[in-house]
Amino acid sequence: MARDTLHGIKPVPRRARTRPAPQAGDASRVEAVMARLAEADPDPKAGFDDTDPFRLLVTVLLSAQSTGPTVARIADALFARVADPAGMLKLGEAQITEIIRPVGLGPSKARNIVKLSAALIESFGGAVPRSAAEMRRLPGIGRKSAEVTANFAFHEPVIAVDTHVFRVSNRIPLAPGATVDAVADGLAEAVPERFKDGAHIWLFRHGRDTCTARKPACTRCPVSDLCTWAGKEI
Numbered sequence: 001m002a003r004d005t006l007h008g009i010k011p012v013p014r015r016a017r018t019r020p021a022p023q024a025g026d027a028s029r030v031e032a033v034m035a036r037l038a039e040a041d042p043d044p045k046a047g048f049d050d051t052d053p054f055r056l057l058v059t060v061l062l063s064a065q066s067t068g069p070t071v072a073r074i075a076d077a078l079f080a081r082v083a084d085p086a087g088m089l090k091l092g093e094a095q096i097t098e099i100i101r102p103v104g105l106g107p108s109k110a111r112n113i114v115k116l117s118a119a120l121i122e123s124f125g126g127a128v129p130r131s132a133a134e135m136r137r138l139p140g141i142g143r144k145s146a147e148v149t150a151n152f153a154f155h156e157p158v159i160a161v162d163t164h165v166f167r168v169s170n171r172i173p174l175a176p177g178a179t180v181d182a183v184a185d186g187l188a189e190a191v192p193e194r195f196k197d198g199a200h201i202w203l204f205r206h207g208r209d210t211c212t213a214r215k216p217a218c219t220r221c222p223v224s225d226l227c228t229w230a231g232k233e234i
Contacts, residue, residue, distance in 0.1 A: 007063040007071070007148055007162075027190070030174050033223045034195040037202040040222055044201040045152065053128035053153035054120070055079050057135070058088075058113055060145045066103040074103050085117035085126050112140025130154045143184065148200065157196035159187045164207025165200065171211060171229045174203075 050056065059075040078099050082088050088096070096110040103109070116138040120126055128149070129135055135146035147160035161169070161184045169175045175186025191199050210217045218224050218233035 007060050007068065029172075029226050030190045031192050031195075033172060033174060033226050034191055034199060034202070036223055036226075037206060038195055038198060041198070041202060041205070044198040044205075048152060050153050053149065054084060056153050057116070057128055057138075057141070057145070057149045060148050061112060061116075061140055062100060062103050062109060064109070064145075065105060071103055074100050085120045088113060088117040089121070109140070115139035116141060128153065130156070132156060132158050143181065147184070151197065151200060155197055157193060159184065159191060159196060159199045159203075161187070162204060163213075164205075164211075165203040167213060168203050168207040168211050171216075172223065172227045173229075 055075065058078070059071060062075060062078075063071045078096070081095075081099070082091050093110050093114045096113055097106045100106050100109055100113075119138050120128065123137075124134075130150065131154075132143070132146040132150035135141050135149060136143060138146075141149075144160045144162060147156075147158040150156035151158050151160060159165070161180045165187075166180060166183050169183045169187060170177070175183050175190045177183040177186050187199065188196075195202075206223075210221050216233070218227075221227065224232065
């Protein structure tokens with residue numbers, strides 16, 4: 001079975017199905033959209049390995065401005081050499097740079113990997129903290145990286161916003177905003193609690209596979225009747 005990659009992490013894809021849902025006001029429409037995406041993909045994290053939060057955090061850091069398949073391959077190569085923050089410090093910045101060079105921005109990413117490894121040992125006993133807020137204190141870890149890791153590794157109910165999630169949230173709309181932070185804050189408020197654990201994956205896949213930047217597939221979109229985007233193909 002073909003496997004897709006999400007921030008360099010390999011999940012098992014699911015086949016979407018459409019289901020009717022009523023038109024309603026904004027809050028009800030957000031809930032209806034999320035319910036339909038959830039029904040089509042009821043176990044979005046099936047196949048993700050959440051047993052190593054450190055590897056997940058580093059993989060998400062590597063994914064900045066790089067493609068998922070490349071990131072997954074390089075993460076495999078890097079973690080064939082190391083297992084934890086102490087091992088990363090021992091490997092050293094120069095060797096890390098050589099291993100991760102294909103993902104782009106190798107020197108700066110290697111520098112941040114070394115710095116965050118040192119910070120994890122110094123401040124958290126070598127373990128990745130469980131909350132996105134604490135992760136954002138680590139070198140090289142911004143809001144998206146922290147929220148992806150906290151959600152995937154520890155099921156914290158946060159919704160990371162990447163380019164796909166940003167586009168979908170503004171188009172449908174779910175939580176329109178001019179900035180990533182505005183959209184993330186809006187989704188945190190608008191998405192019902194029961195959908196938050198899977199929301200990032202559902203919205204990411206919807207934006208990547210259906211509600212694409214160019215030529216979105218509106219005619220096969222499972223939430224087309226709930227979408228108010230002016231450019232929607234009917």
